[in-house]
Amino acid sequence: MATGRTHRPATRSRGIPEATVARLPLYLRALTALSERSVPTVSSEELAAAAGVNSAKLRKDFSYLGSYGTRGVGYDVEYLVYQISRELGLTQDWPVVIVGIGNLGAALANYGGFASRGFRVAALIDADPAMAGKPVAGIPVQHTDQLETIIHDSGVSIGVIATPAGAAQQVCDRLVAAGVTSILNFAPTVLSVPDGVDVRKVDLSIELQILAFHEQRKNGEERDERADRDERPPRDTGQAVAATVAPAAEAAGPGANAAQGPVAGAVPGASPKGPDGDVPAVMPA
Amino acid sequence: MATGRTHRPATRSRGIPEATVARLPLYLRALTALSERSVPTVSSEELAAAAGVNSAKLRKDFSYLGSYGTRGVGYDVEYLVYQISRELGLTQDWPVVIVGIGNLGAALANYGGFASRGFRVAALIDADPAMAGKPVAGIPVQHTDQLETIIHDSGVSIGVIATPAGAAQQVCDRLVAAGVTSILNFAPTVLSVPDGVDVRKVDLSIELQILAFHEQRKNGEERDERADRDERPPRDTGQAVAATVAPAAEAAGPGANAAQGPVAGAVPGASPKGPDGDVPAVMPA
DNA sequence: CAATCTTTGTGCACGCGTTCACAAAGACAT
């Protein structure tokens, strides 16, 4: 799956392994489907198949939540839906703001999967003044100037960043400063955040690259893997190669100017950031 | 990671660990940024910071590719860009089709991160006849009827599914039958595919749910964690609870009837499919 | 050429996650 994991050292918040937490939404979806079909109970085998995992893994996952099954019968669907929802915190309302209303931001705003799980789009924010007031998914877009006010007034603690890479860190800093403690980042940049803030990343091109790797392995044993295997290249091949790989500039932005702290260095501090400007299409990575 | 990992048993294609493969795109992005700033070399420490990982991990990752560094100096940026690109298979052109041109599909079509890494959008496909011919991102949308022809003529091996959940499995089957061997799935459904086909999943709401879990843990020790901890619920709480958790139907759809191998066999029964509710406005595939 | 300094590459240990396999628990039939 989309990759998206952060570099946080797998906190294992309260006994439940991180890997298990990541699968709970999967189980919940399958269970919800069963619930709608009025299926009263499921065995671990059936549910595991529906969720696409191993049944032993599923049982172990559930064992971290408690003993919510009946031996010889299986799990009560409705009860399990409730327990998992509660464990994930979906029994409460989560106001969310989406920053960067390009194609992707608009798609997210329209995405039905949010509302159906307790996530409510509290506001849409964009830096383009021309967007201000325009309704997207029935919600008027507000200007970035309002960001702090919106966060504060709506009590938002989860922010979604769908801006171009160049603007992401800046937006992130403002969100965090305003009180947001969880961020879902769609911009192709590594965000630095202070401790206590969770970041999850979704990078569409990364997923494709991973697929390409496996794809290459499938058809690709007969390819040109011979000559260029271990040759020391001319030190000045630079431009040519770069042009081949990435003809269009990527401009991940100077934000990634490594060299900050010794290792991690999550510096919420200033970020000159330079030009980001463009918000034309979607994340011109 | 957004997650998005499939249930394939981590094939470790050719010695390179799956976890390492998943990080290579990360390194590549950071390196590309350095390349554009004309930085000749980087140390593992610097690059690791830019990519948001541990430096020891980075060095070990690179060691799987070969000895591409110079002790006392670091790594040649351009050379490393080339090596990683080649390893990922990005030195060749990958035609891609996107099926389901709703908000999300359109966002993907416009996404710049594809073209800049060797991925070329060969075609856009949608089931809505009204969409046919309409240009999105400069590419005319074609009707689903053309799917097989397009795949065949363009030699596409990677497909992106951005349809509603209810249509995903059907589209998937047709893609696979037409020769696609790698699928990036944005629909909230578990796809069943034959061996040899790779599936990676990106589920936006899953990422948010994971964030919600951690968010709950942060502010939430003083919450209502007492009373409803281990109570055996009335067996008929069903509807009420379901309504609370998921007011809008989601209907991940029975499409997930894995039922291929022996272990799978989940509810092979008929699938009236019913209302797929979720993702109404978006993705009218 | 020798000494020193920097940084890579990796052996090793540890912890997490996955999977197997089975005893315990309950349902159900007789």
Add this chain to the structure above:
DNA sequence: ATGTCTTTGTGAACGCGTGCACAAAGATTG
């Protein structure tokens, strides 16, 4: 009640991934 059958819950083994720590390698300086 007793026995059988199904399915859970989990102890234990295994394998992968991560991070430490250091020797080896090369640059650099005197």
